[in-house]
Amino acid sequence: MNDPFPAPIPRPGKVYYFGTCVIDACFPQAGLAGVELLQREGVQVIFPQAQSCCGQPAHNSGFPDEARRVARHQLKAFARDYPIVVPSGSCAGMLKHQYPHLFAHEPDIEEVQRFSSRIYELSEFMVKVLQVRLEDRGEPIKVTWHSSCHALREMAIIPYAKTLLGQLKQVELVELQNERECCGFGGTFSVKQPAISAAMADDKVNDIVQTGAARVLSTDCGCLLNISGTLGYRQLSIPTQHLAEFILERTQ
Amino acid sequence: MTANARANILSRLRATTTQGSFAVPDAPVIAGLALSLEERIDRLRRMLETMHAEVQVVSSSAWLGALKARLRARGLNGLLYGAETPLGAALEAAWEDDLPPLVPYSESVEQCREQLFHIDAGITTTRGAIAENGALILWPSAAEPRLMSLTPGLHIAVLEAGMIFNTFAEAIDQQAWLQEGMPTNALLISGPSKTADIELTLTFGVHGPKELVVFILT
Amino acid sequence: MTKTADVLAFERNVTKALDDGQLRRNLRSAMTTLSQRRRALFADVEAFEKLRTQGQSIRRRALSRLPELLEQLEARCTANGIQVHWAETTAEANAICLDIIRRHGAQRVIKGKSMVSEEMHLNHFLEEQGIEALETDLGEYIIQLDGETPSHIIVPAIHKNKDQIAHLFHDRIPDAPYTEVVEELNAIARQELREKFRAGEVGVSGVNFAVAETGTLCLVENEGNGRMCTTAPPVHIALMGLEKVVEKLQDVPPLLRLLTGSATGQPITTYFNMITAPRRPGELDGPREVHLVILDNGRSSIYGDPERRATLQCIRCGACLNHCPIYTRLGGHAYGHVYPGPIGSILTPQLEGLDEAGVMASASTFCGACEEVCPVKIPFTEILRMLRNEAYARGESEHDVKGHGYRYTTVEALSWKSWALYNTSPGLARIGSQILGKLGQHLPMIGPLKEWTRTRIPPPFAPKSLHQLAQERGLDDDR
């Protein structure tokens, strides 16, 4: 059988883990779940304590100098040659695709390019590099899926996430009607254009509700923050969860 | 003012064309359609019909009969045609009294504006057609002026099947548009005039013809 | 943070648009239909990608030789008998039109759809001079009747539904019966306009592509009004932005397919009109004079910056509007400028200056839907980021966009500086996250948090950060 996702690199012994700032502050359990999924595959996970934010908020808001300062800090924190696994399509997109833009006219561009080439989104890494096979031990459940825009377009990793989800035999996935539409988070957009952001989040929540799913999954905690915040505000009790946490929960 | 504007604009554009890089990606090679004559006729017909044109594929010997059958008893006030074309000669030779009168377009628009805007039907030749997007190619001329395919409510177009090209690019190439030099007005027409400006509801017959009838002659 | 005038105006428009349930429903259904039709036409994703690269290549090739091509276009047009005019500003372009119209003693012009004429506010200008400018495209006709501007660059009246149009026609067109049947509404407009076409004195149109090698002006349309405006009157004025030129006739077929397919999912429009000359000796119709007005209005300054130049690749298909989650909720009017949606958000701040329209660059989540559909692959997010940078860049800015630095405030600059400091000082971050973890749900709802919690519950700050948990688990921290 042809492997639809050939491995880009041999299976490494060690990886770096970039936890992301949203996960760090609000969803550390999701971050840990990602760590455990990797460890379970026999990979040693290194978590540099010096790491912070990828710099995307400043990069997207018109403050490239500040974004570069923070980016260079990550370059230092992840100095060795290991692959860097990121449990977020958006932050991975920043590290992999935006850093080279941000540093296009900087003297350290080559170092940045080497750094960026080591970036993998978690589900991408699990499917492509680790070739994991999951065994579902959970009860039957109906879930729906939110594709973060950067996971979908910039990183194009949704096929990997859905491959993992597909391996969970008891899980029924009901897709959203407008799966490809943004939830309105957009980082600082959510507070700089709050009215538009809220209108988008509302529509997303309506779409979620009509699926009748018991849970909303995603690779991106930024979006989940927006979606769960809106669900909560509307007093709807549909839990949201990072894919890693969901997988761990069902395969232990 | 205009002379200055020209110089200023061009110098601004020139002042900057050398700075920085503006890469031009290579255009990929795209294989165009390569259909047989039968397939080209079929595709053209289907596409035109989707756009609410009526298409009749008919032999060159039978088409005048088919035209007459279509026009008889429709009560049209006239059929605008170009008298100086072979098509015009054929129509004159075959015309009969119970058909809408043939009206030649022989004076300039300034002299016959009223008539042009009130005549029910017009008939023109075509220079060819394009199978890929379902369009007729018209090159209006002194013998077949531009408004003939525009002001009448019914436009009848006559097409030689052999002139159906696979693609627009192929037509430009094989008919040597560049070498021949572009006419005052060249047109692609893919159906009767239409609009979807109200709630995207497609309706046919706006400012151009309400009906397009195409005879494809084999 | 203090809000600039453009931001305040935009916020007012946004509130109004979002509160208009009818508008949102009209837009939503229309945009869904348009994007479905587009997807159906370009169902073969690989083939579409190739075609799009071809489109991008053609447009970038043309732009990379823009000054020569414009000269070639002018020379060919002139040789063909088309009179070419250059205008640096919209005021100059308006004056050129007025002069032509006056010379022919015309009282009325009939117009085909042209976004450049919107940019010039030509109708308004002519009316001030006592000349009636009549829109003949059905959508444009509808909004002109209602005293509005287009809300979409392809389907200008898409914000209205048929009931609203039914009332409008009944109220504004003498003797028009009340009807909600689309065909009948269409027939009313046809009847009204036919008289005007017959009597038309000067026709005005836009230009979709201008072919340098032949001096040919190409126009796409469905209704036949474009052909009317360019054929029936004795004089035709074509208006084009200077970026519309392409090198060769063979560049036209792929662009045409990309344009009509991306706009409405049609393989081709009803009419594709290629005009190369005024009426030639012996010909019986067509205008005796054809004028081409080439407008700059800030485009040459965009051109000057190779990184912003891609903005000029646009072929005005409207696909980026149809797929934009923000446009589909606001419609075009909320943007407050002629070009709305993603293309408007990158083009307008550059044409009018950041201080006038910089807020448009902030109307994006960087979701990338526009980039995914744009038939000529404009890198929207890159340009948007650059514009956001410029909005804060004081002194000499890298890209020198008009009005740069207008948004700079010490407070905002300082807050990003502190953000950077926080994120580059592990010690500080550790203390910060401990405070966040402790205070968590008791943070004061001010600043961003206040905006966030207008429609959401507060973020669930965790008692322990991932940093802390990683340490507790004894994860190697690479030191």
Ligand code: SF4
């Ligand atoms: S920017 Fe691209 S998608 Fe938007 S109107 Fe222009 S060509 Fe179309």
